[in-house]
Amino acid sequence: MEALKSKAQELLAAGTVKVVIGYGKGTGENRRPIFVRTAERVADLVVDTACTQNLATYLTKAEIRTLGRMAIVAVPSTLRSILQLAAEKQLREENILALAIIDGAVRELATFDAIEEAVATVPDAMGEADQKMIDKLTAMSVSERRAFWAGELGRCVKCYACRSSCPMCYCERCTMDCNRPQWIPVASHALGNLEYHMVRAMHLAGRCVQCGTCGTACPVGIPVHLLTFFAEQTVRRQFGQKGGASAKLDYAMSTFKPDDKETFIR
Amino acid sequence: MADPFEPKMTAFVCNWCTYAGADLTGTSRIKYQSNVRVIRLPCTGRIDFMMVMKAFSRGSDGVIISGCHPNDCHYTSGNYHARRRWMVFRDLMDFMGIDLRRVTFSWVSAAEGAKWAELVNDATNTVRALGPYTEVQQLAAVGIE
Amino acid sequence: MSERYTIPEASVGYLLQELAKSGRRVLGPKVVAGRIEITNIKSFADVVKHGQSVVSAKGVVFPKVERLLRYRFEGGKNIALDDVEPQAHPTVLFGLRPCEARAFHALDVVFNWDSKDKFFNARMANTTVIALSCTQADESCFCTSLGSRPDDPQGSDILLSPLNAGGFVAEVVTEKGKALVALANDAFQPLSGQADVVPPATVAAAFDAKDLQQKLAAQFDSALWAEQSLRCVGCGACAFVCPTCVCFDIQDEADTKQGQRLRAWDSCGMRIFTLHASGHNPRDKQSQRWRQRVYHKFAYYPERLGTLGCVGCGKCSRACPVDMNLKQHLAQAAKSATLG
Numbered sequence: 001m002e003a004l005k006s007k008a009q010e011l012l013a014a015g016t017v018k019v020v021i022g023y024g025k026g027t028g029e030n031r032r033p034i035f036v037r038t039a040e041r042v043a044d045l046v047v048d049t050a051c052t053q054n055l056a057t058y059l060t061k062a063e064i065r066t067l068g069r070m071a072i073v074a075v076p077s078t079l080r081s082i083l084q085l086a087a088e089k090q091l092r093e094e095n096i097l098a099l100a101i102i103d104g105a106v107r108e109l110a111t112f113d114a115i116e117e118a119v120a121t122v123p124d125a126m127g128e129a130d131q132k133m134i135d136k137l138t139a140m141s142v143s144e145r146r147a148f149w150a151g152e153l154g155r156c157v158k159c160y161a162c163r164s165s166c167p168m169c170y171c172e173r174c175t176m177d178c179n180r181p182q183w184i185p186v187a188s189h190a191l192g193n194l195e196y197h198m199v200r201a202m203h204l205a206g207r208c209v210q211c212g213t214c215g216t217a218c219p220v221g222i223p224v225h226l227l228t229f230f231a232e233q234t235v236r237r238q239f240g241q242k243g244g245a246s247a248k249l250d251y252a253m254s255t256f257k258p259d260d261k262e263t264f265i266r
Numbered sequence: 267m268a269d270p271f272e273p274k275m276t277a278f279v280c281n282w283c284t285y286a287g288a289d290l291t292g293t294s295r296i297k298y299q300s301n302v303r304v305i306r307l308p309c310t311g312r313i314d315f316m317m318v319m320k321a322f323s324r325g326s327d328g329v330i331i332s333g334c335h336p337n338d339c340h341y342t343s344g345n346y347h348a349r350r351r352w353m354v355f356r357d358l359m360d361f362m363g364i365d366l367r368r369v370t371f372s373w374v375s376a377a378e379g380a381k382w383a384e385l386v387n388d389a390t391n392t393v394r395a396l397g398p399y400t401e402v403q404q405l406a407a408v409g410i411e
Numbered sequence: 412m413s414e415r416y417t418i419p420e421a422s423v424g425y426l427l428q429e430l431a432k433s434g435r436r437v438l439g440p441k442v443v444a445g446r447i448e449i450t451n452i453k454s455f456a457d458v459v460k461h462g463q464s465v466v467s468a469k470g471v472v473f474p475k476v477e478r479l480l481r482y483r484f485e486g487g488k489n490i491a492l493d494d495v496e497p498q499a500h501p502t503v504l505f506g507l508r509p510c511e512a513r514a515f516h517a518l519d520v521v522f523n524w525d526s527k528d529k530f531f532n533a534r535m536a537n538t539t540v541i542a543l544s545c546t547q548a549d550e551s552c553f554c555t556s557l558g559s560r561p562d563d564p565q566g567s568d569i570l571l572s573p574l575n576a577g578g579f580v581a582e583v584v585t586e587k588g589k590a591l592v593a594l595a596n597d598a599f600q601p602l603s604g605q606a607d608v609v610p611p612a613t614v615a616a617a618f619d620a621k622d623l624q625q626k627l628a629a630q631f632d633s634a635l636w637a638e639q640s641l642r643c644v645g646c647g648a649c650a651f652v653c654p655t656c657v658c659f660d661i662q663d664e665a666d667t668k669q670g671q672r673l674r675a676w677d678s679c680g681m682r683i684f685t686l687h688a689s690g691h692n693p694r695d696k697q698s699q700r701w702r703q704r705v706y707h708k709f710a711y712y713p714e715r716l717g718t719l720g721c722v723g724c725g726k727c728s729r730a731c732p733v734d735m736n737l738k739q740h741l742a743q744a745a746k747s748a749t750l751g
């Protein structure tokens with residue numbers, strides 16, 4: 001990706017940005033997040049199909065923000081996260097510069113409007129495999145689904161890798177950590193795990209850009225992203241609102257229509 | 267012979283409509299099944315979706331949620347927010363394997379004493395037929411060594 | 412002094428059978444849905460011969476959630492307190508990597524440091540470790556940087572090493588190991604002299620732990636920690652998969668009638684780990700927490716407990732969602748000879 005490297009070089013040399021958040025070579029075939037601050041290290045940047053992790057999670061980290069104005073190598077889901085973060089007033093336009101990677105080409109996007117425009121051209125649907133899995137689950141009976149999730153969540157150790165890698169989980173005082181009262185149990189027993197994942201999915205409903213980074217982050221291979229994808233999909237279907245579409249907040253769970261249609265209230 | 271199963275029902279209701287409505291049921295001397303424990307909240311908008319799960323895991327077999335009709339909320343829009351929340355959470359609960367037949371949602375106004383009785387009776391009868399919700403109640407002991 | 416035997420390939424099944432017959436749980440690394448987990452082993456074919464489980468076997472002696480006590484309110488001021496007996500089911504860990512076998516010592520020194528932890532001790536007493544030497548390793552492994560090797564018998568009760576011609580050499584290291592041999596004597600044939608073992612995996616040392624410990628003494632204020640931890644997201648994946656990490660949280664879960672006290676795994680990488688009730692957090696930055704992790708394992712443990720807090724298994728590196736490769740970070744720290 002020579003275009004990306006030369007852009008990054010340019011930006012750093014001119015002092016336009018103080019850090020380029022991107023992907024670098026990791027252990028074996030892995031990619032890892034890197035933070036390039038000097039022209040010499042631009043060569044470390046990599047862009048290929050293995051670069052899928054949503055790096056937007058670093059845009060709200062104090063340690064990264066204090067470095068100065070940030071450029072970020074942004075695949076479409078990262079762009080959507082930027083919009084959602086902007087909508088939630090977590091980012092200032094002047095503090096970030098997106099180096100969008102869309103269809104193999106790099107584009108410098110300096111405004112949220114530009115990002116909105118660019119990302120509108122990219123189809124916004126979850127991957128086929130994930131949609132298939134959700135369809136498979138919804139076709140099961142309730143008790144089959146319960147058994148499925150009990151089996152998967154039984155491995156959960158409450159490491160919070162899912163929460164920590166999610167760009168939308170930026171709350172400094174996360175509800176999971178609140179201990180007066182301890183609404184969601186800390187321990188990774190069956191009930192605690194179920195409650196944690198339910199709450200996280202609900203807190204992402206309408207905000208999730210369906211990047212899947214949470215599922216990839218899980219060290220024990222639980223497809224936790226299916227829960228947030230499902231919650232997001234439900235919001236899109238029911239209300240026609242979605243996460244990551246615009247830098248102007250349109251959050252389904254804090255708005256309503258007097259004629260919202262539901263089918264289950266007597 | 268063991269006592270036949272009587273379901274434990276928990277009801278989360280809003281103060282201004284359903285709670286008042288339930289009160290009317292009483293003053294009208296309308297009888298209804300006494301399995302329900304009523305929890306009064308200022309508004310359905312206050313109901314945290316996890317209260318349903320907490321009720322189940324703490325021993326409830328069925329849950330009722332009821333509040334003011336749309337457009338009649340004492341706080342103008344609390345019930346609209348609640349409705350949105352339920353539209354999503356209900357689907358998520360189902361997706362994760364929670365039996366939705368055990369959860370009943372309703373709008374009951376302060377004047378609908380009869381409706382409250384009918385609601386409670388119907389919900390209780392449904393849950394009685396389903397039996398105790400051991401699948402969730404037993405979860406509390408799973409995964410602890 | 413260790414005793415050495417050979418076990419013919421055909422007898423391994425018999426050994427496993429006898430272990431199971433004795434009422435012991437037999438657990439080991441097995442592939443379940445594409446991942447290596449520590450779970451029930453029925454036959455030797457189940458056992459993963461190379462590669463690391465994702466989560467360590469420490470859960471056998473230090474479960475992710477453990478009940479310590481229960482209580483009930485019995486009316487008035489009467490409280491019934493139920494002490495909990497640890498469920499220390501006799502267990503054999505079969506086919507564990509030697510690095511994991513060594514890890515139990517690091518847990519032991521903490522759980523018996525000042526107060527003797529009855530839960531850990533009860534489980535550990537009932538657990539026997541039959542490790543299997545590594546003939547393959549991957550780029551995350553670094554046992555040799557810590558003074559160990561892929562066929563290190565330390566920490567095992569019995570160490571199996573594969574023979575070129577099939578079957579195994581069994582080095583019986585401890586009394587516990589001897590007791591298992593007695594259960595299936597026919598499987599163990601005495602060995603004298605050399606055995607033609609498959610060469611253990613080559614794991615090039617990336618650094619030297621003793622040298623690192625010395626270097627760390629001068630690096631507390633180094634900018635290295637902030638640099639290395641930029642990508643760390645502060646989750647607990649590394650701590651929870653780690654066989655030597657031992658930090659835990661105590662949680663009381665109760666209602667108005669009864670309650671239970673639970674012990675659950677905790678991680679120093681999480682921000683709230685050192686959050687005080689006052690709101691002050693002495694390790695508020697990720698770089699401080701990362702530094703703490705390194706120093707805890709490679710400086711404070713050897714200093715105070717006489718052992719490293721790491722066995723070089725590499726599970727942390729493999730589990731990390733952002734590829735924090737511990738071996739690489741430590742090699743870098745060992746190379747940085749000066750401050751800043």
